[in-house]
Amino acid sequence: xxxxxxxxxxxxxxxxxxxxxxxxxxxxxxxxxxxxxxxxxxxxxxxxxxxxxxxxxxxxxxxxxxxxxxxxxxxxxxxxxxxxxxxxxxxxxxxxxxxxxxxxxxxxxxxxxxxxxxxxxxxxxxxxxxxxxxxxxxxxxxxxxxxxxxxxxxxxxxxxxxxxxxxxxxxxxxxxxxxxxxxxxxxxxxxxxxxxxxxxxxxxxxxxxxxxxxxxxxxxxxxxxxxxxxxxxxxxxxxxxxxxxxxxxxxxxxxxxxxxxxxxxxxxxxxxxxxxxxxxxxxxx
Numbered sequence: 001x002x003x004x005x006x007x008x009x010x011x012x013x014x015x016x017x018x019x020x021x022x023x024x025x026x027x028x029x030x031x032x033x034x035x036x037x038x039x040x041x042x043x044x045x046x047x048x049x050x051x052x053x054x055x056x057x058x059x060x061x062x063x064x065x066x067x068x069x070x071x072x073x074x075x076x077x078x079x080x081x082x083x084x085x086x087x088x089x090x091x092x093x094x095x096x097x098x099x100x101x102x103x104x105x106x107x108x109x110x111x112x113x114x115x116x117x118x119x120x121x122x123x124x125x126x127x128x129x130x131x132x133x134x135x136x137x138x139x140x141x142x143x144x145x146x147x148x149x150x151x152x153x154x155x156x157x158x159x160x161x162x163x164x165x166x167x168x169x170x171x172x173x174x175x176x177x178x179x180x181x182x183x184x185x186x187x188x189x190x191x192x193x194x195x196x197x198x199x200x201x202x203x204x205x206x207x208x209x210x211x212x213x214x215x216x217x218x219x220x221x222x223x224x225x226x227x228x229x230x231x232x233x234x235x236x237x238x239x240x241x242x243x244x245x246x247x248x249x250x251x252x253x254x255x256x257x258x259x260x261x262x263x264x265x266x267x268x269x270x271x272x273x274x275x276x277x278x279x280x281x282x283x284x285x
Contacts, residue, residue, distance in 0.1 A: 007038035127157035155212035
């Protein structure tokens with residue numbers, strides 16, 4: 001199996017919404033973003049699939065060394081071998097990959113967040129930085145597009161936090177700010193038994209996520225919308241998921257909502273088509 005095929009299989013097997021946005025990219029960009037996503041899955045699995053803290057730490061340390069080896073053009077893993085051609089082509093900084101690993105390491109040692117400022121750092125590392133790397137792969141003319149990409153990554157991570165409250169709590173992790181939990185009369189240790197109070201708090205988190213989506217899109221210059229269409233597809237899919245969760249009354253403890261593959265593909269196609277039309281209008285003044 002080639003490194004590219006390994007990354008493709010890793011991405012497809014995850015069932016992630018990101019997969020559908022990759023379909024509308026040129027071949028080289030699709031290979032690069034698929035390898036980036038496969039890297040994110042690998043380091044995330046080090047934390048989620050390993051109950052022994054020391055083993056998980058050693059795995060993340062191995063990946064940190066493997067990233068350094070990749071930038072020294074000596075990769076050994078299929079993911080870093082797939083990543084290698086993209087590092088120089090798209091000017092991907094090594095420190096961004098290390099920062100993603102730093103975010104995963106936070107999951108090993110920090111299971112509570114005192115306030116949103118602490119949570120925002122986590123979101124930046126595990127999602128905002130991925131947005132920055134993605135923007136480099138997709139291409140842009142204006143530096144402000146990087147602000148869009150980082151903000152959009154945080155918005156999507158906030159959506160994940162709402163969707164995954166039950167699964168995270170079952171792992172002992174609560175990504176809801178402690179001060180906001182207290183404001184709603186919720187104890188972090190019994191968040192899954194909080195009932196209506198939790199739903200009220202999740203509605204607050206959803207408003208924050210919507211604000212991040214709105215701000216992200218306001219940062220994106222018109223000239224860069226079409227190059228960044230994959231990110232816009234991701235945003236559309238995630239916003240649709242957030243709407244579904246809200247329509248269901250934030251009942252995430254009882255059931256984990258997700259969009260069907262057909263609906264994700266429809267949203268992806270519709271968004272790509274809309275951005276293509278917008279680009280044509282922009283090109284013709």
